[in-house]
Amino acid sequence: MPVASAAKIALIGSPNSGKSLLFNRLTGLNQKVANFPGITVDIASGQSIDDSSIQYLDFPGVYSLQALSGEELVAVEAFTRALEEDLLDTVICIVDSTRLEKGLIFALQVLETCHRYNKPMLIAANMVDVLDQHSMQFDPQGLAETLKIPVLPISARTGLGLSELAEAIAKANVPPQKFESDIIASDESINHLHAQQLAEQHGPKGDLLINTQTRLDSFFLHSWFGGLSFFVIMYLLFQSIFTWASPVMDAVEAAIQWLAAVVLPIIPAGVATDFASDAIFGGIGAFLVFVPQIFVLTLVVGMLEDSGYLARAAVICHKPLRFFGLTGKSFIPMLSGVACAIPGIYAARTVESTRKRWLTYLAIPLMPCSARLPVYTLIIAAFIPANKALGGLVGWQGLAMFAIYLLGIVCALMVTAIVSRSSAELRTDLPFVLEMPPYRLPSWKPLLRNAWNRCKHFVTKAGKVIFMVTVVIWILGYFPNYGESLGGSWLGTMGQWIEPIFEPIGLDWRYGVAILSSFLAREVFVGTLGTMFGIEGAEENFTSLAQQIQDSGLPLGSGAALLVFFAIALQCVSTLAVLQRETGSWRLPVQLFISYSIFAYVAALTVFNLVELFA
């Protein structure tokens, strides 16, 4: 690929201007994340579908070149830096022609910047199909003449005007002149006045907001119907995560087992086979199983976002969440966390405010994720009688499960409430100003692609870390006695060391080792414990392991303590790895890991003593 000599065309625009859709149109599937030295944001890059000598770079959407949040600052710096270092040939500024005034405020900032760095620029006025639908027009020629740069009316959705855009890009070689007018005003409002005047002269005239939007809003934000539809939609979301993803998850698991059955006999018996079976197929397999869930969740949340509903859900949840130091936009990431923390952490990207996103990260690992489910099932089966009360209406086991789920959510909200009140706000925070996009039918292709990319990102980036930790745990559990007994391994020895830690909660070293190994992934707890109780395939056989636990005389207090410990502790390498990726440092994951471990331990200790006191 002649990338070095390719003309580099930057796309820049505000969120919701249709930039992603245009980028997808222009580049098709040939996308990858561009790497610029010193630039930390993800800039997607892609070759033009009809001209391989053109490379498009998609800069993150920003509302303004005068950045307000840390995130925006990074994006704006990436753009100016690329201009400074002469990495770009032409800049395309995308504006929404149905909201020309707002788009022009931004475009004028871009124009000034391009003038300063001597880069040709053109404006792509998107969404003209919407104008057509309302039989409205605007005057791109007039605008182009006034601004002295090309203005191309396009529709990223229908493809209208894209060939003209390509021609204009090929011809663009003159940097814009400084925009002058006879308006005299203070620096701050001059752009605004210019934009207002330009939109007045050349913009579409008339009322674009269709009444259906207002009507749908008064339904979805109605005190009764809004609340009801909110719960129905959330219920469907959960259904999709658990029911749509689980057959695929089963398939992935089966495929890994099949592969193991084919590959393992080929490897000469000994350390290599044991490594392949325990660490590669067991360890890596355990994390690949999450991929379908990430895919489905990203897809469904993307659908909600594209349809415009997500913005309404954020409005509904804003007030209650604000009490706990969060924002309405924290809702979806936290909700996703109930399935799995990892897609939840990815979803937190939509929280623009750096501080609120950070608080959201604190909450997500405490949400009752599905990896805790096997552990809860085991312990509840061992301790809570299966009989029902109130004539069969209330099952004690179900009640216990509900309580432990609730505990996780309450802990999450408590943590953010306390932390947000006790730590001062250092940086400027974004206020809650949320654009309400029109209700639209989602476009499928970009959504599927996005879900696919997210999965790829998870497998390639987080996968490396997970692999390394898996290998370390395996080595500790396998040597020096070559997997003969876990008790004699280094992991076993460590279990004996840490026994004093777990003894106050009434747990012996085997539980200590199981807890240790569960720091890799929570569900490993059941498997490790099962191995140690000498039961094959503990995952399939909950009741009998539960029976064993019962017979071993573990006190009720210890069972309750285990539940509480698992509800709070951050025992998940994948979560830590993804947090590191998303925040760009190990600081937050390490802090969270340590503080939640201590929190979990103290809570477990308290619960143990309370239960033993009263039981």
Place this chain on the structure above:
Amino acid sequence: MTLWDLTQGASAKVSSFKSNIQSGYRTRLSELGFHPGEHISCVLSPSLGAPKLYRVNNTVYSLDDSIASLIEVA
């Protein structure tokens, strides 16, 4: 009167920002269209103190009380 006091269906002109507004907020609100002189209407005011929906030009924004009460309207 502030923007937050605007009832559903009513509209008004932005007159100024409260003096205690952070300058970053003021700039951003201006860029979004909440600019002195601009007509704003409150399209929806949900119950229970949820953020209200305001329309400026052809765009609808949702603002919560903490920010809407920093904008003076007349």
